[in-house]
Amino acid sequence: MKELLRLYGLFFKIGIMTFGGGYAMLPILERELVEKRKYVTMEEIMDYFAVGQCTPGIIAVNTATFIGFKRRGILGGIFTTLGVVSPSVLIISLLASVLQLLAGNEIASHAFNGISVAVCTLIIQAILKLIKTGIKDIFTLIICLAAFVASFILNISPIIIVIVSAVLGVVYKAIYDKRSAKREAK
C-alpha cells in the first residue's frame, strides 16, 4: 500500500510538471524515474512512448499506466494513472468554475476571441509536425484527403473514419507486399 501511494504521489508530481502534450513529460520522466529512482531505463521509456502512440488514449497517461503496471501490476497501473490525471482534474475544475464567472464579461470575451486565433495556429503547427511522419506517399496523401472530405462534407463520425482507414492500411499493405514479393520472385 505504501508503495502504491508513493507511485500515486510520484505521478501526481509528474502530472503537475507536464505542460502541454505527451513529449513535454519526457525530461521529467527521465529525471524522476531513470536518474533518481532507477525504476526504468531511458530505452524502456522510449518504448512505452512509441507504444503509447499506437494505442488508443492520451500518450502521457499510457506511459504512466505502463510504468505503474511494471512496478506493481494492475493496482500499480491504476495508481499511476490516477496520479497523473489528478492534478488536471483539480486544476481544471477550479479554473473552469472561475472562468464561468467571466461569461458575458466584455474584456474576457475579447481576450478569448484573440486566443481562438492563437489556438488555430497551434493546431496548424501540430498538423505540420504530423505531416512529416504521417504522409509518406500518394496512398497516405489520398487517405488524408479522403478523411478530410468524409468528415467535413459527408459528416461521417470520427470512429468510422478511424476503423475504415485502419482496415484500408492493412489491406493495401497486404496487396502491396504480395505484389513486390511476386516481382522479386521473377
Next chain:
Amino acid sequence: MIYLLLFWEFFKTGLFAIGGGLATIPFLMDISARHPHWYTMEELSNMIAVSESTPGPIGINMATYVGFSPGGVLGGIIATTAIVLPSLVIIMVIAGFLSKFRESSIVQNTFYSLRPAVIGMLGVSLASMIIPLFFNLSATAVFEFINLKAVALFALLLFGILKFKKHPIVYIAIGAIIGIIFKF
C-alpha cells in the same frame, strides 16, 4: 442520466482517439455537434487554450474541462475516468508482449494509414474553427465579410510559431492581449 451519456461519449473517444491528446479534438467536435447544449465550438476552442496553458497532459485537461461544462465537477471526473479507462485496460493487456506488439506488421500497417486519417480529421477541426473567425457570415457589406483583424493576428502568430517555436502559452497570451487591445 447526463453522467451516463458523458461516460459513454468519452469512453468511445478514449477507445478510438489514437495519437495523443490533440487527436481527441475531432471527437470532441463531433460530441459538440451531437450534443450542442453541452458546449459550443467556440467554447471548445477556449477549452483547448486553457488546457494548453495549464499543468497536466493536454488531453486530460480537455476531457476534464469538456465534461465540466455540462456536468460540473462530477462531470469532469466522469469524462476523465471514461477517457482513460479503455487505454488502461489495453495497456495492461499488451504490457507483457510490448516489443512484439510494436513490431507486428498488422499494427504497423494500421498506423501507416491511420496517421494520415488523423491529420485529415484535425484539418477539419481547424477549418471548423477558422471559418467563423475569419468570415462574418451575417455581414451585409462586402468589406465586413472578412474579419481582417483576425486574419492579421493569425498571420502574425503563425509566423511567430513557425519561426521561434516558443511554448504554446506564449502565443495564447499574445492572442489574449491583442484581442483585448483591438477589441476582437
